[in-house]
Amino acid sequence: MLTKNKTNLIEYIVKIIPMAIMMWIIYFFTIDPHNGLATAASWIYGLYLCCLYALMLFTKRTALYRRIFFISFALMFFPTFIINLIETRGRMGLSEADIVNTETPFCHIVIPITVIQAALSKTIIFPARLSGHYASIYSMLTIWLATSIVLGRGWCSWVCFYGGWEEGTSRLSKKKRLNIDKPPEQLRTFNYAMLLFLVLVSGVTVSSIYCEWFCPFKLVTEYSEITDFKSYLATIIFICAFFGLVVVMPFLTKKRFQCSIFCPFGAFQSIVDYISIYRVSIDTDKCKKCGKCISICPTLSMTEACYKETGHPLRSCTKCGECIDSCQAGAISYDFNHRKRARKESSNPFMILLSPSILLPFSAFIFSVIISSSFAPSTIKLAMMALSGGIK
Amino acid sequence: MKKVRNIITVLLAVVAAASIPYFFINQESIISYLQRVFPLKVDERYTGGDISAEFIDPYGDDNGDGSLSYPAYEQWSTEGTLDLLKFTIHKPVTDGKWTSLRVFQQLDLCLAGFSNPLSGAAGFSNPVINIYIDIDGSAGGSTKTAKSRAELVSFSPLAPWDFVVSINGFSQKADLSSFDGSYHSSVMVYSSPSENSIYIRLPLEKNGLLPIMDGRKVSYYVVVGAYSQLAQGNFMNIKTRGSSRLRPRVFDYLSPDGVDQHKMLSSWNETSRSYAELKPVTWDPAQSESNSIANEELEKLKNLAEKELQSQPSKKLGEISQENLKGTALLIEYFNYSYFKEAESEADKILSEEPENAIALAYKGSITAMNGGKASSVIDSVNLVQKAYEIFDKTEEVAVTDEEKLTLYMNRGNVSKSIPESVFLKSLSGAKDFERAAQIFQTMDGENSSKAASALINAGECYIRAGKNTAAEVCFIKASSISSLSAADRYKLALRGFIQTAPSN
C-alpha cells in the first residue's frame, strides 16, 4: 500500500506526460521561426500557454487558469482581427463592395442560422469566402464539427473568442448587484427562442438577420458602414447590445449574461452537446446541497433539481469548471457523457491520465492553443512594437 | 458489459484528444474533400444573382480601331487597364440582401489590368465606361451617344438604346439616365482590385428598366475609353498625326461574335461625315450562354495532350554527364530530367564557389522544399519548406537579369503551388510569381509565348486555390488569347471552358 505522499509524488511524475505532449503541441502550432520580432512574440505566448497548462494540471484549479486564458484570448483576438481586416480591405467597416466580393469573415454564431439552409439547398446565406481563408465557411464548419464532437457546448468556455469579454466583465465587481441565480423559465430559455426565431426567419428571408440587426460583437470585430437610416439604426442596436448584454448585465449579475440568455450559438451548442464526449457530473450522495454551485455557475446551468435528482447540470453547461473548483464537498467532477452516475476516481496514479478530469482540459486546451495561436502572438508583437517606439 | 462500454468511452476520448492536432494539420485536405462531396455556394442574393450570360472579349484589343495607344503619362503605365475581358450579366434579383437596393440586376465588367494611381473613389482611375442598354428592340431610343462628340460613335438603328450607365472611377456612383433625359439617377459602383472587376447594380424599381424582369431580349453596347476630366463625356481624345477627326475615342469595345472590333471601329465615313456604327451584344435570358465544350472536341484535345506527354524526351543519367555541360547548365539539365540528388550536389558545388549565384540558389530552394515533402516528420517538412522560402528570399536579393528572375519566379511559384495552402498560405504569392514570369516570357520572343501561357495557367490555378476565382479567370482568358499553346495547356483551358474547339490540323 502506497502512502498518500508517495501517491502524490507518482501522480506528479505521471502528469509530466500530458505536460510534455502539450508543450510539443504549443511549440508546433505557436512558434513562428521566421523573423525577429514575430518569433519573440510567439515564444512569449508559447511560454504563457505552457505556464497556464502546467498550473491547470498540477494545481487542479482548472477553472481559474482557464478563465485567465479565456479573458486574455478575447482581448488579444480583436486587435489582430481588426488589423487583418484593415490590411486586406483598407478599413474596419464592411461596405457593400465587400459583400458583393464575399469578403465578410464567417463567424461561428452564423453556423446554426445557415446550416439548415445549407443542408437543404447547398447555399450559404452569408457573404463569406468558401475556402482559402482562416475565417472561410468550410474552415469554420470543420472546426465547429471537430470541437462539437469533443467538447459540445464546451466551445463556449474554451474556444469562443467572444466569451472572454463577458468572463471579464462578470468578474469586475465583487458584489452581485442583481441576482438572477434562479431565473424565470422565459429568461432561461430565451436563447433557445432566439435560435428558433433566427433559424425560421432567416430561412424565410434568406438572410442571416442576426448579423444584420442583433449581433452584440460588431463593436469589437467589424461593423457595416453607415450609409442610410437602416444602417444607422443597426449601429445603435449593435452598440446598445454590446454595452447592455456584454458589459452592464454581466457586471450586475456576475453571470455570462449574453452567453446564457441571448446567444443563439450557445443554444445550438446545448443541443449539439448530446453527441459530445464529456459532461459535468454531480455525486448526489456526496453533495451537501449548499447551493454554492448555483450561485457560482456563470451560465445559469445549475438548478436544485440538478444536485437533488438528475446528477448533472443542464445541457447549457459550458464545462468551464467553476462549480468543480468551488464545491467544498468535492461532489462535482468532469465525466464522460451518457454515464449514469458519477464514478469514484481511480486510486491508481497511472489511471488518472485516463480520467475525464485530465482528458477534458487536455483536449479542450489543444483547441484553445491552436485557435488562439493564429491571433494572440501578432497582438503581442503589436504591443511590443508599440512599446518600442510606436506602430509604423 | 458496463466495463466494455467504459473502456470504449475512454478509448474514444483518448483517440479524439490525439487526433485534434492532426485535424488542424490536415484541415485543408479535409476541406477539399468536403468541397467535392458537399459543394456549397454563397447565396446569389448577396453576390448579385445567378449568372445568366457571360460575354468574353479578347485580350490585347485595347487599341480601338487598331491605332490607339495609351497616353504616355506615368499613371497609364499599368497594362490593360482599358482592356475589357469579360462582361457578365446576372439574372435580376428581387430581394437583394445587405444592400440598399432590393430589386436590381447586376452587371460585372472584368478588365485585364487594374490600377488606381489617382486614387479614384471607386477604386480605379483609368477607364471611363459607358454601357448602353436597349430593352425594346428597334422601337424607341437613340442611336447617338449620350453626350455628343464624346465617344464619336453611333449605334445600330436596329437596337437604339434606351438607358445608359456612365461609369468612371472618381465617383462611387455612376449615372443612369434614359435616352430622352426623362429619367436620371445614380447607380452604386463597386470594384474589386484583386479580381480586376467592376460591378454595378441597376435598380429595376421606379424607372423604365422594370421590363427587363419579364425575360425579354436585351442588347448592350459596352464602350471603354480613357478617362479625362476635361474631355467631352470624359472620353479622352488621343491625337496622332494624320488621324481623322471622326476616329472613335473608344479603346475597347465589346464586339459581338463574328464581328471584328478593328473593322467596326474604323467604319466611319469621311464623305458623309458619319461616325462608326456599333452593333450590340444581345442577351437572351431564355438561352443562357454556356461555355461548355463538346465532348468529342474535348476528347480530341485530351489525346493531343497525351501524345505530347509521350513525345517528351527522357535522358539517362549517363547521357547527361556525357554532354560536357558545366555549372548552372548542368544543374538545370539534371533538374529538368528529375535527377534531383545530382542536381542538389551540383547546386551545392556551385554555391560553395559562388554563394550568390541566383540560378543555383533558386534551384536549391526548390530542392529543399521537395526534401521537405519527403521528410518523415511534419515538423521537419515545415521547417524545410520555410528554409526553402528563406533561400528564395535571398535569391530575390541577388537576382538581377531577366533569366535569373525568371528562374526564381518559376521555382518559387511551383513550390507555392504544391505545398498545402492552409499551413503556408502561399498560393497568392505563387500566382503573383507566375504572372511575373509570364510577363518576362512575353517580352522574350519566339516559342516563349507558349511558356507564358502555361505560366498564366499556373497562376490561374494558384488563384483558385487562394479562393480568387475572377483573378483566375483573367489569367485563363489571357492564356487563351495566346496563339501558340501547348496541347496540355489547350486541354487544361478547354476543361475550364475557355477554349471551345480543338485545332483543326
Add this chain to the structure above:
Amino acid sequence: MFSAFITGLSTGLYCVTTCLPLILPFSLSEDRSQAGRIRSILLFMAGRLVGYVTVGIILGQLGAFAVSYLNPHTAIILKRISYPVAGIILLAAGLLYGFPHLKFCSVYKKIYKPEISAAVLGIVTAFSLCPPFFAAAARAFGEQSTISGGMYFFIFFLGTSVWFLPLFGAGYLNRVIKPLRIISRTAMILIGGYYLIFMGILGSF
C-alpha cells in the same frame, strides 16, 4: 393540371419554410386539447386554400382580360405588406398566450378568437408571395379563365400541403418537451416583432 401538383410538390418545401414560422409556434403554444390544435391547423390550411383559390380566380379573371404580364413590382409591394400583417397577428397571439397576466392583453382577449386568427393567418400566408407562388401565378394567369385559374391554385395547394402533414404531430411534441412551449411562445413574439418592425416598418424605407 398535373403540372400544378408537381409545381406545388417540388417547391412545397420552400413554402413550408415560409409558413413554418407562422404555423409552428402557433400550434405549439395554444393552451388547448389535441383536437383543438388539429382544428386550428386545419383552419390554417383552410385559410391557405381560400387564399390560394381566390388568388387563382382573380388572376384567371385578370388573365382573361390582360394578355400582358403580372407587374412584378406590384407583387413585391404585396409581399411587403403581407409581412407586417402577419407580424401583428403573431405579436397579438404571442403576447396573449405568453403573458396573460399583462393587463392590456385582456383587451385583445375580447376580440381575439384563435379559430379566426388561424384562418386569417392562413390567408395571409397564401399571399406571402414566394417563388413557387409566382410560378403558379404565372401559370394560372396563362390559363386565362376564371375557373381553370382557381383550379390551378387548388391543385397547387394540394401539392404544397403534403409538406404540412408532419405539423399535425406537433401537439405530441408539445407534451413531451414542456419548455418547447415557452420557447415557441417567445419565438412567436420575436418573429412577430421582427416582421412588424424590421420588415414592415423599416422594410418600407
